[in-house]
Amino acid sequence: xxxxxxxxxxxxxxxxxxxxxxxxxxxxxxxxxxxxxxxxxxxxxxxxxxxxxxxxxxxxxxxxxxxxxxxxxxxxxxxxxxxxxxxxxxxxxxxxxxxxxxxxxxxxxxxxxxxxxxxxxxxxxxxxxxxxxxxxxxxxxxxxxxxxxxxxxxxxxxxxxxxxxxxxxxxxxxxxxxxxxxxxxxxxxxxxxxxxxxxxxxxxxxxxxxxxxxxxxxxxxxxxxxxxxxxxxxxxxxxxxxxxxxxxxxxxxxxxxxxxxxxxxxxxxxxxxxxxxxxxxxxxxxxxxxxxxxxxxx
Amino acid sequence: xxxxxxxxxxxxxxxxxxxxxxxxxxxxxxxxxxxxxxxxxxxxxxxxxxxxxxxxxxxxxxxxxxxxxxxxxxxxxxxxxxxxxxxxxxxxxxxxxxxxxxxxxxxxxxxxxxxxxxxxxxxxxxxxxxxxxxxxxxxxxxxxxxxxxxxxxxxxxxxxxxxxxxxxxxxxxxxxxxxxxxxxxxxxxxxxxxxxxxxxxxxxxxxxxxxxxxxxxxxxxxxxxxxxxxxxxxxxxxxxxxxxxxxxxxxxxxxxxxxxxxxxx
Numbered sequence: 258x259x260x261x262x263x264x265x266x267x268x269x270x271x272x273x274x275x276x277x278x279x280x281x282x283x284x285x286x287x288x289x290x291x292x293x294x295x296x297x298x299x300x301x302x303x304x305x306x307x308x309x310x311x312x313x314x315x316x317x318x319x320x321x322x323x324x325x326x327x328x329x330x331x332x333x334x335x336x337x338x339x340x341x342x343x344x345x346x347x348x349x350x351x352x353x354x355x356x357x358x359x360x361x362x363x364x365x366x367x368x369x370x371x372x373x374x375x376x377x378x379x380x381x382x383x384x385x386x387x388x389x390x391x392x393x394x395x396x397x398x399x400x401x402x403x404x405x406x407x408x409x410x411x412x413x414x415x416x417x418x419x420x421x422x423x424x425x426x427x428x429x430x431x432x433x434x435x436x437x438x439x440x441x442x443x444x445x446x447x448x449x450x451x452x453x454x455x456x457x458x459x460x461x462x463x464x465x466x467x468x469x470x471x472x473x474x475x476x477x478x479x480x481x482x483x484x485x486x487x488x489x490x491x492x493x494x495x496x497x498x499x500x501x502x503x504x505x506x507x508x509x510x511x512x513x514x515x516x517x518x519x520x521x522x523x524x525x526x527x528x529x530x531x532x533x534x535x536x537x538x539x540x541x542x543x544x545x546x547x548x549x550x551x552x553x554x555x
Numbered sequence: 556x557x558x559x560x561x562x563x564x565x566x567x568x569x570x571x572x573x574x575x576x577x578x579x580x581x582x583x584x585x586x587x588x589x590x591x592x593x594x595x596x597x598x599x600x601x602x603x604x605x606x607x608x609x610x611x612x613x614x615x616x617x618x619x620x621x622x623x624x625x626x627x628x629x630x631x632x633x634x635x636x637x638x639x640x641x642x643x644x645x646x647x648x649x650x651x652x653x654x655x656x657x658x659x660x661x662x663x664x665x666x667x668x669x670x671x672x673x674x675x676x677x678x679x680x681x682x683x684x685x686x687x688x689x690x691x692x693x694x695x696x697x698x699x700x701x702x703x704x705x706x707x708x709x710x711x712x713x714x715x716x717x718x719x720x721x722x723x724x725x726x727x728x729x730x731x732x733x734x735x736x737x738x739x740x741x742x743x744x745x746x747x748x749x750x751x752x753x754x755x756x757x758x759x760x761x762x763x764x765x766x767x768x769x770x771x772x773x774x775x776x777x778x779x780x781x782x783x784x785x786x787x788x789x790x791x792x793x794x795x796x797x798x799x800x801x802x803x804x805x806x807x808x809x810x811x812x813x814x815x816x817x818x819x820x
Contacts, residue, residue, distance in 0.1 A: 281646050281647055282647070284638070284639070284642035284643075284646060284647065285639055285642060285643060285647055285650055285654070287635065287639070288635055288636065288639035288654070291635055291696070292657050292697070294676070295673070295676075295693055295694060295696070295697045296657070296660065296661065296664075296669075296697050298672070298676065299668075299669050299671070299672020299673045299676065300664065300668075300669075300672055301672070302671075302672040302673075302675060302676075303668055303671050303672040306672075348575075351571050352571055352572070352575045354571075355567065355568040355571040355572050355575075356572075358564060358568060359568065365572075371802070371803070372579070374802065375798070375799060375802050376579060378755070378756070378759070379759075379795075380759075381759060381760075381761040381762075381773055382761055382773050382776050382777045382780070382791065383759070383773075383776075383791040383794065383795050384582075386586060386776075386780065386787070386788050386791045387582035387583060387585065387586050387791075388582055389784075390582070390585040390586045390588070390589035390590075390788055391581060391582045391585035391586075396585060396589075397581075397584075397585040397588050397589065398581065398585065428578075428579070428582070431575070431578075431579075432579075460560070485663070488665070489665030489666065489667070491665070491666060491667045491762045492761035492762050492765075492773070495761070495762075495765065496761070496777055496780075506665070506667040509667050509671060510667065510765075510766055513670070513671060513674060513766055514766060514768070522671075522674070522675075525671050526671055526672075529665075529667065529668040529671040529672070532665050532667070532668055533664065533665075533668055536663060536664070536665060537663075540663050
């Protein structure tokens with residue numbers, strides 16, 4: 258419409274530009290070049306590097322993945338990501354429902370959504386410190402409970418082990434769930450509940466046969482997003498877990514930095530490729546579920 | 556809605572919100588508590604951990620470097636992304652989906668994977684160009700792309716880029732004038748959003764700096780934590796409050812703008 262209303266601009270400009278094709282594309286060139294060097298190139302380095310050994314192309318890095326501690330790292334990573342995704346998804350969905358049933362323009366909702374935006378990004382050293390100050394061996398809650406005869410670390414300091422990591426991860430998983438799941442809950446119409454009731458159904462019937470199936474794809478999709486989020490997290494684990502290499506990102510960092518004396522960039526690249534493959538599978542499923550969600554809830 | 560159900564819903568909401576509030580507020584409160592502890596059992600509260608922040612030159616240097624990184628990253632992000640997005644909107648609409656896909660890609664590629672791929676690039680840059688912490692900005696621009704893209708895209712969608720630019724061009728303005736004197740001032744809110752998000756992200760970044768062996772704020776806090784837990788937690792609280800403050804500014808600026816628009820309509 259605008260182009261048609263302004264034909265002079267287009268026709269007047271064309272002769273100066275010479276051909277039609279090249280100058281157009283030059284505008285996008287700096288951005289594409291930058292992304293090529295700092296996003297595409299590293300990805301290519303990881304993928305190619307995983308298949309290059311000491312002397313030329315080889316599968317040695319990939320076959321090296323089949324070692325006890327590497328397999329253990331992947332198992333631990335998958336367990337932590339699954340556990341924190343399930344806990345985060347359930348708790349986040351409950352919280353989202355508590356918010357969604359309130360006033361849509363109320364203060365509560367505004368505060369909770371902006372706080373979630375901040376907390377979902379919150380991680381790394383600060384988050385690890387926050388939990389160490391709370392339930393670490395001299396943490397506030399730990400000491401308080403200890404005065405009352407409860408020792409949360411009776412079976413060892415689990416905060417710096419895998420269960421602790423799950424607990425700490427839920428701190429950013431729940432807000433992320435809330436952000437992702439709230440729009441789906443907003444898509445539920447009160448008429449559906451009324452329709453269920455007019456057909457003689459109760460609360461159980463409504464959740465089992467109407468709202469549950471409608472929300473299921475959105476819920477599963479959000480849970481997958483949470484899984485990928487936990488699977489990719491490095492900083493929090495690095496700051497919290499002191500030794501060993503129990504999860505994949507930490508194993509990668511040990512192979513990458515030479516401090517440990519086991520510098521092996523090839524293996525780091527193979528592990529990174531493994532992470533990319535897993536995240537790609539999860540995100541593909543997420544995209545498929547998103548398509549399904551948008552059929553009913555918009 | 557029946558009365559019993561309304562009551563049940565209210566009880567459910569109160570319980571969930573109280574539990575959620577406790578879970579999210581207690582750790583932050585505990586950090587504050589920890590940073591004001593005195594030395595030894597039963598010692599009175601002190602602010603020693605806070606006042607000793609200034610006695611660590613490495614820490615002050617790291618704060619300065621992180622603020623510098625945040626500034627460089629924000630400016631570089633705007634210079635790289637804004638003209639491209641405007642240009643794509645005006646002249647290359649076919650490319651819009653591809654640019655969007657590229658910009659959202661860093662959300663799905665784990666940061667640690669990017670570090671693995673970038674470490675040879677950074678080694679090359681450190682040897683052949685200069686070795687400075689500010690090189691990290693190159694990677695940080697990639698990290699902030701998804702957030703910056705969304706903020707800028709929302710801003711561009713709110714104004715009629717095409718009409719504005721054609722009006723300006725027909726009055727003889729060049730492309731530089733169109734971008735920096737016509738379109739950018741019309742989306743100042745979105746520019747502010749994109750910058751604040753970038754600053755918050757850069758100030759909290761740990762993975763890249765730690766693995767590429769640069770000492771930014773978070774790495775310094777981490778290393779200080781091994782020696783002086785109180786002070787490092789005090790700095791953590793301070794940096795967290797600063798990030799909160801930035802994002803609060805963002806959310807209130809957004810709310811004010813929405814209110815203004817509503818009043819106008």
